[in-house]
Amino acid sequence: MPVRIVYESHATTTDNEAGIATGWLPGRLSPTGRRQAAELGDRRRGTGLDAVYTSDLARAVETARLAFAGAGSPVLRLRDVAAEWDGGQVLLIAHSANRWSLDCLLAGARLESVVADPPPWQPGTFYTLP
Template structure:
């Protein structure tokens, strides 16, 4: 039996607002990010469980959104791609290099293919535990690319080249 996955990226951070690619650095929600996180909680209050990346910006997003009102499970497999020595560098610099690191790890970090593998492991576990449920996942852009690759076969080359456009979530039926 399938489950419904509602996917949201973490809310807007100070780094997002100034054009920094945070990667595995913790990040901090901005004022606008806190407002959007509160809206997320109102929009998604009917989900059965919430999973989030264990990076601070995702944790802050779900804490502001739900407080103690939902079961929240943190999972390191939902972390953003580790850009290694490029964590904290300008988004423009990181974006220009993404294709190079689809299969080869970022120096001192990981590849996008490794993010896909982590996401696949997460999906397999959630699929077994939450059949028939609605699961909210709050993570990062690389994890959404991994989902698009795993569920629809969208090539990573296409995904990493596309500009990120924030929106209030994506819904997937996962068999």
Template sequence: MPVDIVFGTRSISEDNERGIAAGRLPGRLSEQGRRLAAELGERRRENGVAAVLSSDLARAAETELPRFRPGARVLIVGHAPTRRALDQLIDGRPLEELVDADFGWREGREYRLG
């Protein structure tokens, strides 16, 4: 039985609103970002999520996901590149297509692993 992955894009920061891509630099959520983060929590509260992973490093998914029981739902919160990595690894979308894709904030999506 597969593991379901629920991906939620990390929320909008004050830097994002100023047009700055802060990457791994520390930052603060904007007012809109705090609202969107709260909405994500509300949407997923009764969604059967077994765990929440917030690292955008590939080794986190490689170390955390295999230990979940089949049929588990796992919420990963990350940046757009994390979503693109899932699009490539799970959905098989070509990297060239993903590199040119819109980089803007989007509400999450769901994947099935296995």
């Protein structure tokens, strides 16, 4: 059975607010980001999530921790998620580039188009993993 993926970007960091791309550095959530993480928890709690996975970078882990009181495990390969959560619903908390990858892999977007015209932020993007 397919797995439903709910994708959320990590909350706003101090680097985001300063216009700095954090890249592979851990980053720290700003006060706005901590509020956004709490809102994420409110928005997703009770929606039938079977698991929460995060990027291993600190800003994504902190988002998950604040949203779900410590929940979150490093992201597995998609095929592992499909095997473990067959028919389930998982939340992924990561970064914009990861969302672009899912747009290409699971929604048929062309990478050139996504990079040239990135999709706007939204509270949750839904994918189906066959």
